[in-house]
Amino acid sequence: xxYIDEYRDxxxxxxxxxxxxxxxxxxxxxxxxxxGQTHAxxxxxxxxxxxxxxxxxxxPGCPVCVTAxxxxxxxxxxxxLPDVIFCSFGDMLRVPGSKDNLLSxxxxxxxxxxxxxxxxAVTMAESNPNKEVVFxxxxxxxxxxxxxxxxxxxxxxxxxxxxxxxxxxLVPPALEAIMNDRECSxxxxxxxxxxxxxxxxxxxxxxxxxxxxxxxxxxxxxxxxLQGVYMCVRQLEEGRYEVENQYTxxxxxxxxxxxxxxxxxxxxxxxxxxxxxxxxxxSGFTLRTAYExxxxxxxxxxxRSAVVEPAECISGSVLRGVAKPHECPAFGKxxxxxxxxxxxxxxxxxxxxxxxxxxxxxxxxxxxxxV
Amino acid sequence: MNTCPVPLSEHKTIQMAHGGGGRLMRQLxxxxxxxxxDNEILDEQSDSAVLDLTSDRLAFTTDSYVVQPxxxxxxxxxxxxxxxxxxDLAMAGAxxxxxxxxxxxxxxxxxxxxxDVVRSMRQQxxxxxxxxxxxxxxxxxxxxxxxxFINTSGIGVMSSQTKPGPSAIREGDAILLSGDLxxxxxxxxxxxxxxxxxxxxxxxxDHLWPVVHALQEHGVTLHCLRDLTRGGLAxxxxxxxxxxxxxxHVSARAIPVRDDVRGACELLGLDPYYxxxxxxxxxxxxxxxxxxxxxxxxxxxxxAQATCIGRIDGDGDGRxxxxxxxxxxxxxxxxxxxxxxxIC
Numbered sequence: 001x002x003y004i005d006e007y008r009d010x011x012x013x014x015x016x017x018x019x020x021x022x023x024x025x026x027x028x029x030x031x032x033x034x035x036g037q038t039h040a041x042x043x044x045x046x047x048x049x050x051x052x053x054x055x056x057x058x059x060p061g062c063p064v065c066v067t068a069x070x071x072x073x074x075x076x077x078x079x080x081l082p083d084v085i086f087c088s089f090g091d092m093l094r095v096p097g098s099k100d101n102l103l104s105x106x107x108x109x110x111x112x113x114x115x116x117x118x119x120x121a122v123t124m125a126e127s128n129p130n131k132e133v134v135f136x137x138x139x140x141x142x143x144x145x146x147x148x149x150x151x152x153x154x155x156x157x158x159x160x161x162x163x164x165x166x167x168x169x170l171v172p173p174a175l176e177a178i179m180n181d182r183e184c185s186x187x188x189x190x191x192x193x194x195x196x197x198x199x200x201x202x203x204x205x206x207x208x209x210x211x212x213x214x215x216x217x218x219x220x221x222x223x224x225x226l227q228g229v230y231m232c233v234r235q236l237e238e239g240r241y242e243v244e245n246q247y248t249x250x251x252x253x254x255x256x257x258x259x260x261x262x263x264x265x266x267x268x269x270x271x272x273x274x275x276x277x278x279x280x281x282x283s284g285f286t287l288r289t290a291y292e293x294x295x296x297x298x299x300x301x302x303x304r305s306a307v308v309e310p311a312e313c314i315s316g317s318v319l320r321g322v323a324k325p326h327e328c329p330a331f332g333k334x335x336x337x338x339x340x341x342x343x344x345x346x347x348x349x350x351x352x353x354x355x356x357x358x359x360x361x362x363x364x365x366x367x368x369x370x371v
Numbered sequence: 372m373n374t375c376p377v378p379l380s381e382h383k384t385i386q387m388a389h390g391g392g393g394r395l396m397r398q399l400x401x402x403x404x405x406x407x408x409d410n411e412i413l414d415e416q417s418d419s420a421v422l423d424l425t426s427d428r429l430a431f432t433t434d435s436y437v438v439q440p441x442x443x444x445x446x447x448x449x450x451x452x453x454x455x456x457x458x459d460l461a462m463a464g465a466x467x468x469x470x471x472x473x474x475x476x477x478x479x480x481x482x483x484x485x486x487d488v489v490r491s492m493r494q495q496x497x498x499x500x501x502x503x504x505x506x507x508x509x510x511x512x513x514x515x516x517x518x519x520f521i522n523t524s525g526i527g528v529m530s531s532q533t534k535p536g537p538s539a540i541r542e543g544d545a546i547l548l549s550g551d552l553x554x555x556x557x558x559x560x561x562x563x564x565x566x567x568x569x570x571x572x573x574x575x576x577d578h579l580w581p582v583v584h585a586l587q588e589h590g591v592t593l594h595c596l597r598d599l600t601r602g603g604l605a606x607x608x609x610x611x612x613x614x615x616x617x618x619x620h621v622s623a624r625a626i627p628v629r630d631d632v633r634g635a636c637e638l639l640g641l642d643p644y645y646x647x648x649x650x651x652x653x654x655x656x657x658x659x660x661x662x663x664x665x666x667x668x669x670x671x672x673x674x675a676q677a678t679c680i681g682r683i684d685g686d687g688d689g690r691x692x693x694x695x696x697x698x699x700x701x702x703x704x705x706x707x708x709x710x711x712x713x714i715c
Contacts, residue, residue, distance in 0.1 A: 001630045004637065010624075013697040045699025090711035091640075114711070116639075222697045337707035348640055348711070358701050 003249070007221030008044070016226035017049035020233055027053045028236050029185050030229060031178070031321045033171060034192035035062030035349025036220050042354040044222045054233065057321035060174050060277065061192050063139040064091045064347035065319060068273040069307050071167040072097040075136050078165065078300050079105045079112050085128060087121040088136040089143075090114040094346045098307040118143075118150035118164075125154070125162035134296045137164040141195045144168055144285060145259035148266035151291050163296040168285035169272055171195050172203045177280045179211040183322045188232040190218040190225065193247035198263075200255030204243045212241045219247040266291055275343060276309070276316030315342030318351050325352040326363040332356060385480040390510030403482070404506055407489035408472075408496070412504040420504035422469055426528045430465035432456060433524040441488065441518050443562045445554070445573030449491035451649060452521040454576050455600065457499055461580040462596045462652065464535050464587065465527025467499060472506040472523050477516030488519060499578045501525075535593040535655075537614035544594055545661045546619060546681040547654040549582060549674040550575070551627040552604055556646035557635045572631050577650035582674045586654065589667045595655040598648075602705065605644040605691070607653060609705045613689045621681030621703070622694045641710050644703070655683070 006012070032038055038058045041047050047056050060066055076097045079086035086102070093102040093114065106112035111131075115121050118135050125133035137147040147164065154162040171192060178184050191204060196217045204215045214235035218228030228246045235242060245251055263285070272284025287295050309315075312330045317323035325331055325344070335341040337353060344350035355363060388395040405413055412420045436452040446454075457467035472492065476485065496503050533539070558574040579598060586593060595615075597607045604626070612619045628636075628643045636643045650673055656664045661679055668677035684692075691703040 001633050004633070008696040010696060010698045043701070044695045044697050045701050046697070048699050049697070093711060094708070222695075357704060357706075360702065360704060362702060 004221065007219070007223040009223060012223045013046075013049065013226055016223065016230050020054065020226070020230050021051050023230065023233050023237055024051045024053050025237060027055070028187050028233060029055045029057055030188040030190060030232050031057045031059045031186040032190040032218070032225070033059040033061040033175070034194070034220070035065065035347065035351065036194070037061075037190060037192070037218065037225060038351050039349060039354045040220055040222060040225060042358045046222055046225050049226070050229065054229065056229075057186060057324070058318065058351040059178070059189075059321055060274065060319040061140065061171065061195075062319075062344065062347050062349040062351070063143070063169065064095055065315065065343040065350045066169055066274040066277065067092070067095065067138045067167050067343070068275050069098060069309060070273065071138075071165065073307055074297065074302055075165055076100050076102065076105055077302060078134050078296060080108070080110050081300065083131050085111045085113060085124060085131050085133045086136070087113050087115045087124065087133060089138070091347050091349070092136055092138065094340075095343045096340055096346065118147050119153060122150050122154045122157070122159055122162055125159050126157070129161060131161065133162050135162070135164045137166045137168065140169055140171055140192070141199045141263075144263045144267065145198060145256075148262045151266045151287065151294055152262060154294060155291055163294050163299050164287070165296040166286055167272070168267065169274065170269070170283050170285070172207060173280050173283035174274070175204070175207055175215075176211075177277065177283070178320055179207070179213065181320055181322070184320065186213070186321055188214045188236055189216070190228045190232060191215050193217055193219045193224070193251055196245075196247070196251045196255065198256050198259045200253050201243050201245060201251065202253060208241050208243050214241045215243045217243070217245045217247050217251050219250065274319075276319045310341045313342035315344040315352065318344050325355040328352070332360055332363065383482055385476045385478055385482060385485065385510055387478050387510055387512070389476065390508055396508065399508065403486055403489055404472075404508070407486070407493055408503040408506075409493070410502045410504065412502060413506075420469070422504065422526070424468070424526075424528060426530070428529040428532070430460045430463040430527040430529060431524070432459040432463075433522065434459060435520065435522040437517060437520050438559060439517055440559075440562050441484065443574060444558045444571040446558075446576035446649070447488060447491050448519055448521060449488035450495050450576055452523045453492050453495035453499070453501065454578055454649060456523040456525040457501060458579045458598045458649075458652075460525050460527030461578070461583045462535075462598050463527065463529070464531060464533075464583060464593060464596065465529045466584065467501050467525055467527045467580055469526045470496065470501055470503045470523050472503050472521060474506070474508045475516055475520040476508065476510050477518050478510055478513040480518055485519065495578070499580060530587060535596045537595055537611050539594040540611070540615045540617060540655055540683055541594065541657070542617065542683055542685045543658050544655050544683040545658050545679050546608075546621060546683070547656065547661070547664060547668065548604070548626065548678055548680045549579070549652050549654065549668060550650075550676040551629045551632070552599070552648060552651065553628055553632040553636065553643040553646035555649040556603070557632050560639070561635060572635060575648055575650040577673050579650065579652050579673070582652070582668055582671045585667050585671055586664060589663060591660050591664045591667060592657055593654065594657065596652055598652045600649060601647050603643070603645040603647055604653070605642075605703050606705050608691045608703060611653075611655070612691045616687050616689045618684040618686040618688055619681060619691045620684050620694070621691070623696050624694070625678060625680040627676055627678060645706055645710055658682070
């Protein structure tokens with residue numbers, strides 16, 4: 001399959017791995033930002049081809065993992081209201097709130113549906129005029145254009161029974177938060193190729209220079225990731241800290257201007273709370289005033305009080321690249337995909353889920369009994 | 372091929388009375404089921420079917436079918452209900468001969484659609500030399516079913532004294548796969564979720580008995596057979612490894628997945644190794660018989676792409692390992708639940 005097979009080629013992968021071995025003289029810690037990259041690394045065993053001197057740590061780029069607990073609880077609350085059809089991307093359904101998840105709300109008889117496109121949720125609202133359709137608009141810059149388009153279309157078409165619960169997050173402020181973290185020892189980043197396909201990579205230039213950290217915009221297949229690591233190590237070894245683009249088949253410096261326009265029209269930048277990390281200034285999108293009538297947070301005031309994460313879960317440290325999943329005492333024991341303590345064990349892009357799925361029985365000595 | 376026309380009931384949709392035990396139910400049974408399945412055992416309409424069997428060693432299995440949508444590219448719930456149960460018998464090395472069919476119908480279901488499902492079941496049964504000899508019908512209130520639920524139980528005749536299964540697997544055996552993966556799951560999923568592809572992926576739903584029969588006829592030693600339904604190849608391999616307490620090793624590069632299926636999986640964030648199939652199986656045979664087994668399987672249309680994907684290693688830890696496309700070995704495990712499409 002074109003654009004897949006050539007980037008999963010064993011010979012090219014080995015070629016890049018050998019080149020990285022030759023290049024590396026000192027220990028380096030590199031963070032891949034996106035959860036999709038984390039899964040590819042663990043699934044294909046990319047890290048096992050690298051020299052011991054190079055350590056890959058996993059970043060916060062999993063939208064499901066970083067959606068604030070308060071937002072999940074709010075989603076659960078709204079989904080349980082009468083006459084509401086609650087729509088979400090599939091991944092979000094299993095994410096634990098403080099008590100429940102959307103799948104368990106569905107099993108109690110409430111109408112919770114998976115959609116592939118937020119525009120489908122708008123159409124659903126039009127064909128169910130007696131219901132209120134609420135869409136959980138989460139994700140990074142990647143999903144923002146489609147979500148913005150749904151809001152714009154609903155507004156233009158006067159769809160009154162449609163609203164969105166927005167919890168959008170942005171990558172560049174998160175990278176700054178990681179670099180400002182005293183526990184952080186990340187020396188280079190593989191930036192998320194899909195996010196840069198939409199937004200371009202100009203926003204990363206000041207970060208690279210301010211923190212003296214190389215940033216390589218990288219794709220998601222094994223050869224992409226190995227090439228990204230190679231480019232990052234080369235900069236580190238040469239003492240450079242620039243923004244480079246490995247994912248040239250998809251990413252242009254200025255990104256996708258049509259996508260950026262619709263995002264700019266509908267959303268404005270705001271502070272955002274990240275699950276496991278806390279509030280990061282200017283790290284999220286929220287609806288502009290012109291579209292506030294479609295804001296589910298205003299339409300359905302919350303009845304709930306503040307919530308706290310289970311103390312045992314170290315997903316915050318995992319998302320900041322400070323700990324690896326199997327370093328958590330609960331990993332594979334009190335915390336499994338069947339009974340997750342944190343969102344990183346649930347999502348198909350979560351680092352804990354990747355470690356459990358592809359390496360679980362090797363990493364856990366005394367796993368939880370099967371249920 | 373069934374050419375017998377199935378006359379429609381005077382009602383165009385199923386009524387509660389169609390399950391009420393009265394005249395309307397009788398009419399439904401006579402016009403749709405007895406006429407549709409048409410064989411002398413069913414024609415007797417006794418409380419039980421009385422069967423003459425050629426062997427005293429039988430295989431017996433049951434399965435229920437609740438697929439949505441009821442019709443999808445390449446198959447429908449009726450074809451699935453016959454092939455699925457027949458394949459479970461075939462996996463025991465048994466020739467499927469008789470099926471029962473229990474229907475739970477939702478009030479308001481189109482009678483014409485029910486006839487189409489029955490016609491499809493008859494056609495699949497005829498293809499495989501199976502007779503549907505007993506059945507049952509219940510009707511549930513509208514909203515309490517999903518159109519049609521079907522349960523089929525099957526009886527198969529064992530032709531040999533040995534039954535293939537995990538306990539017969541030996542170190543060094545080869546793992547053969549009968550064809551490409553994931554078509555059934557993708558065919559259903561893409562219809563269900565309203566995704567459209569330029570050329571829709573068709574379900575691989577089909578009978579596996581002809582392949583098993585051919586292998587038996589050619590004297591291949593069948594250590595284990597497993598069809599790759601829910602949970603796909605990965606779950607089947609893990610189940611076999613755990614039961615046999617042996618390590619199974621496969622190579623990702625040897626496992627065929629068609630480009631359209633791979634494309635759909637990439638788009639939806641699914642792993643084809645976990646996607647359901649309804650006409651695929653793994654066959655575990657002694658290493659010395661691989662060539663003969665593959666020749667024999669490739670002669671059958673349904674397994675024309677049969678290939679060797681791995682082997683049984685000595686380690687007795689009951690795990691499955693896979694060598695990734697880039698040559699690194701990792702664990703292949705079961706999923707904890709249904710695969711859900713990812714966000715981006």
